[in-house]
Amino acid sequence: MRRLIPAEQKRAIKMAALRDCGRRCVYCAAPLDYSRATLDHVYPLAKGGAHAPGNVVVACPSCNRLKTDMLPAEFFLRYPWAGSNFIHYARAVHRALKRQARRAVSLAFAQMRAA
Numbered sequence: 001m002r003r004l005i006p007a008e009q010k011r012a013i014k015m016a017a018l019r020d021c022g023r024r025c026v027y028c029a030a031p032l033d034y035s036r037a038t039l040d041h042v043y044p045l046a047k048g049g050a051h052a053p054g055n056v057v058v059a060c061p062s063c064n065r066l067k068t069d070m071l072p073a074e075f076f077l078r079y080p081w082a083g084s085n086f087i088h089y090a091r092a093v094h095r096a097l098k099r100q101a102r103r104a105v106s107l108a109f110a111q112m113r114a115a
């Protein structure tokens with residue numbers, strides 16, 4: 001098989017991520033098309049996350065800016081709505097990431113009830 005050039009590779013990764021996320025932003029659930037979707041590394045590259053399937057999702061530009069380099073647990077604790085959507089839409093991410101999301105969301109709701 002012919003090796004993909006980087007631009008084709010990037011496109012293929014984004015297409016696969018879009019499909020795996022139901023063509024929605026995994027954080028706010030907004031419908032996304034190819035041109036509006038941005039790739040997000042759930043566990044940020046800057047903190048040692050992998051550029052590999054299982055850690056790559058699609059997000060809208062504003063959620064991507066909101067998340068920046070926050071760790072998933074940090075982000076979902078601060079924005080539990082993003083965690084709930086993530087649990088629902090990020091179908092192909094690693095189970096460990098989903099587990100972290102579920103834990104952060106339930107912690108966030110417990111804190112809200114206690115406040």
Ligand SMILES: [Zn+2]
Pocket residue numbers: 025026027028029030059060061062063064
């Ligand atoms: Zn979004």
